[in-house]
Every structure is written in structure tokens, then in C-alpha cells.
Amino acid sequence: MKVDPIPALVAHFLMISLFAVGGANAVLPEMHRQVVGAGWMSDAQFAQAFAIAQASPGPNVLVVTLIGWHVAGLAGALATTLAMCGPTCLLAYAVGGAWHRFRAARWRRALQAGLVPMTIGLIAASGTLLAEGAARSYGAVALTLVSALVLFFTRLSPIWMLALGAAAGALHLI
Numbered sequence: 001m002k003v004d005p006i007p008a009l010v011a012h013f014l015m016i017s018l019f020a021v022g023g024a025n026a027v028l029p030e031m032h033r034q035v036v037g038a039g040w041m042s043d044a045q046f047a048q049a050f051a052i053a054q055a056s057p058g059p060n061v062l063v064v065t066l067i068g069w070h071v072a073g074l075a076g077a078l079a080t081t082l083a084m085c086g087p088t089c090l091l092a093y094a095v096g097g098a099w100h101r102f103r104a105a106r107w108r109r110a111l112q113a114g115l116v117p118m119t120i121g122l123i124a125a126s127g128t129l130l131a132e133g134a135a136r137s138y139g140a141v142a143l144t145l146v147s148a149l150v151l152f153f154t155r156l157s158p159i160w161m162l163a164l165g166a167a168a169g170a171l172h173l174i
């Protein structure tokens with residue numbers, strides 16, 4: 001008898017939704033650990049879902065919908081999206097009023113200053129995890145490194161790196 005993965009998906013995304021400071025990309029390593037660890041997706045499939053989500057118009061949380069779709073079809077897509085977005089929407093609504101009311105408070109500025117490096121660190125961990133999943137060949141590794149360096153040291157739009165990746169893939173260089 002096949003076990004329904006939707007309750008496990010919902011429980012997982014409900015939990016991590018409250019830690020998604022900086023958006024879904026900040027908790028990508030935890031998503032990866034749960035989804036790949038459960039055997040629902042491979043590293044490459046996870047990296048591909050993330051790439052599709054980033055290339056698509058809309059919010060970066062789309063990766064959650066694609067994971068749910070991959071694991072359990074339409075019901076999985078709806079369940080994971082609601083589980084990821086519902087708690088954070090309620091939390092944002094509850095905290096938003098207080099955050100605005102105490103905008104001049106010293107503790108608010110200190111908390112905000114502390115959240116910035118934490119968010120950057122979580123997003124950097126996500127990038128590392130995705131780079132490992134995409135490293136299927138020397139060409140892919142080289143493209144990843146070149147893209148990271150170009151985007152870190154220049155103000156070039158990421159769309160150019162996506163175009164470069166698409167061209168390299170079309171020419172079977174990666």
C-alpha cells in the first residue's frame with residue numbers, strides 16, 4: 001500500500017514557513033534536506049525545480065509549488081503552497097502592525113540589523129546547495145563559478161547568465 005506523502009509535505013512546509021526570513025530561498029537547504037532525504041526528488045530534480053521557479057515570473061516561493069507537484073500532483077502543489085504561505089501571511093499580518101508602530105525603537109533596529117546577515121547566510125547556503133546539485137559535469141561547474149563571480153562583482157543582470165546557461169545547454173557544453 002502506497003503512503004500518501006501530502007500530510008508529511010504539509011507538516012514539513014508548515015514548520016519551515018515560520019523560518020523563511022528572507023523568503024523561500026532562505027530555507028532552501030532545509031527543503032532540500034527533507035525532500036531529497038525522503039527520496040521524493042534527486043539533487044538534480046531539486047536544482048531543476050528551483051531553476052524553473054526562478055525563471056518563471058512571480059514569487060520565489062514557486063519552488064514549493066513545483067516540489068508539491070512533483071511529489072503528489074495537483075493536490076501536493078496546492079497543499080505545499082498553502083502550508084508554506086499560510087503561516088507566514090498570518091505572521092506578517094500580526095507582526096506588521098507592531099513592526100510599524102515601533103519603527104523608531106532601538107530594539108527594532110537591532111533586531112533588523114541582526115536579521116540581515118542571517119538572511120544573507122541562509123541564502124548563501126541555498127546557493128551552495130543548488131550549485132552542488134547542478135554540478136553534473138565540469139562544464140556545469142565552470143558555468144556555475146563564472147556566473148557566481150560575474151554576478152558578485154558586476155551589476156550585470158542575471159538574465160544574461162541564464163541566457164549563457166541556455167546557450168551552453170543547447171550546444172551540449174554542459
